[in-house]
Amino acid sequence: MRISIPKEREREVAPAGSHDAACYCCVDLGTQNTPYGAKRQLYVAWELPHELTSRGKPFVVGKFYNLTGDARGALRQDLESWFGRVLDQAELEELDLIDELIGRTGTIGLMHQTNQNGQTRTQVTSIMLPRRGTAARIETVTAPIKFGLEDGLNRNAYDELPEWLRGIVGRSPEYQKAVAPETLQGSTDERLKSHLGKKKKQQPATAAANLDQELDDDIPF
Numbered sequence: 001m002r003i004s005i006p007k008e009r010e011r012e013v014a015p016a017g018s019h020d021a022a023c024y025c026c027v028d029l030g031t032q033n034t035p036y037g038a039k040r041q042l043y044v045a046w047e048l049p050h051e052l053t054s055r056g057k058p059f060v061v062g063k064f065y066n067l068t069g070d071a072r073g074a075l076r077q078d079l080e081s082w083f084g085r086v087l088d089q090a091e092l093e094e095l096d097l098i099d100e101l102i103g104r105t106g107t108i109g110l111m112h113q114t115n116q117n118g119q120t121r122t123q124v125t126s127i128m129l130p131r132r133g134t135a136a137r138i139e140t141v142t143a144p145i146k147f148g149l150e151d152g153l154n155r156n157a158y159d160e161l162p163e164w165l166r167g168i169v170g171r172s173p174e175y176q177k178a179v180a181p182e183t184l185q186g187s188t189d190e191r192l193k194s195h196l197g198k199k200k201k202q203q204p205a206t207a208a209a210n211l212d213q214e215l216d217d218d219i220p221f
Helices: 074-085 089-094 097-101 157-161 165-171 173-181 188-202 205-215
Strands: 017-034 038-052 059-066 105-114 120-128 145-147
Touching: 017 059, 017 097, 017 165, 017 173, 038 105, 038 165, 059 074, 059 120, 074 120, 145 157, 145 165, 157 165, 157 173
Parallel strands: 017 145
Antiparallel strands: 017 038, 017 105, 038 059, 105 120
């Protein structure tokens, strides 16, 4: 008589290459810690309608951005590539990203990378105009995920986020201020460092490190 541990199921990853994509997720993560200090962050994700998992559902991929309109920033560069035109500063600042991005189609470039644990991950390398003949906007198979913090905390929208996104948003000073204004005082950087320090003590070190690694951005703006 024996009890054995089942073999770990291999994690499916979206295939590398160029694919049709549609945005289903746009989430304001609030201010997060980055190698360049406290930065407002955004998470955008797409489904690949023509690339299905073994369960018959579209693969999904996502990308973290610094929420900035700086011309050197990845967000502005990707938006201009996606929209197929240069955006002036006034137009950029008028965009409601949730309304503009959810359901918008495009052509996404993906490549595979192996992390330090030997796991293969899919990285979004580009997002461009949809192929000719593709609808500019579609209803995604994956349920849309929308969340913003500019108008205060919408508790229902927050509760509907996937658990891992709630965890990231929940450690931002914007969220903490909304649920307990008296707990966070001082500058944004000071509040964030204090809050992150408490969180890391409560979480396993590996989990905290993984989240920090995901939020690292290659640009200081």
